[in-house]
Amino acid sequence: MPHFLRQFWDSFLSPMLQRPKRFQVAALCYRESDDGRQVLLVTSRGTGRWIIPKGWPIRGLSSAQAAKQEAWEEAGVSKGSMADTSIGTYTYDKTLRNGLPVPVEAHVYPFEVKNLKKDFPEASERxxxxxxxxxxxxxxxxxxxxSILRDW
Known part of the structure; x- marks a missing residue:
């Protein structure tokens, strides 16, 4: 492809054809132990890969409160201290029920875990x-x- 066409594609057409990123909130659940800081990971329902709890914003809740709700539903975190400020963002492609991928930007909120429950909404799925x-x-x-995990 000639240089000017590549430049036109990269700087103009490609950005116009991309879908805007959707917004999610994520809880970086952690605890301090004798062995140092530990992070709580959960498996995703679809692929079984390791993730941190995350989900869509919830009407009437702040982003941090919505992340706390996701930590309960996906990981059983029942008590803890949630930060009000995000420590970073990460992007990924989420496959929707219709099979189409959408770009997502997840804002990460640290959540110091004080208590975990064995029985929580998605316990049988994760x-x-x-x-x-x-x-x-x-x-x-x-x-x-x-990068967020390594730097944190």
Whole structure:
């Protein structure tokens, strides 16, 4: 492809054809232990890959409150201290029920866990485990989330 066509595609056409990113909230659940800080990962329902709890905003709740709700539903976090400020964002493609992928930007809120319940809404659909932040970075797939975990 000639240089001017490539430049036209990259700078004008391609951005116009991309779907805008959708917004999600995510809870970076953690605890302090004798072995240092640990992060709680859960498996996704569809693929079984390791993720942090996340979901769509909830009407009437702040982003941090919605992330806290996701931590309860997906990981069973019943008590803890949620930060009001995001520590970063990561992007990924989410496949919707209709099979189409949409770009998503997830805002990450740290959530210090004080209590976990064995019985929670998605307990039968997910596994969960505590790991070090560096081990968590090795288990998740999203590059920006890996960076957040390593830097945090």
């Amino acid at each position: 596994e969960r485990k505590w790991v070090s932040p560096s081990d968590a970075a090795g288990l998740v797939q999203e590059q920006e989330l890996k």
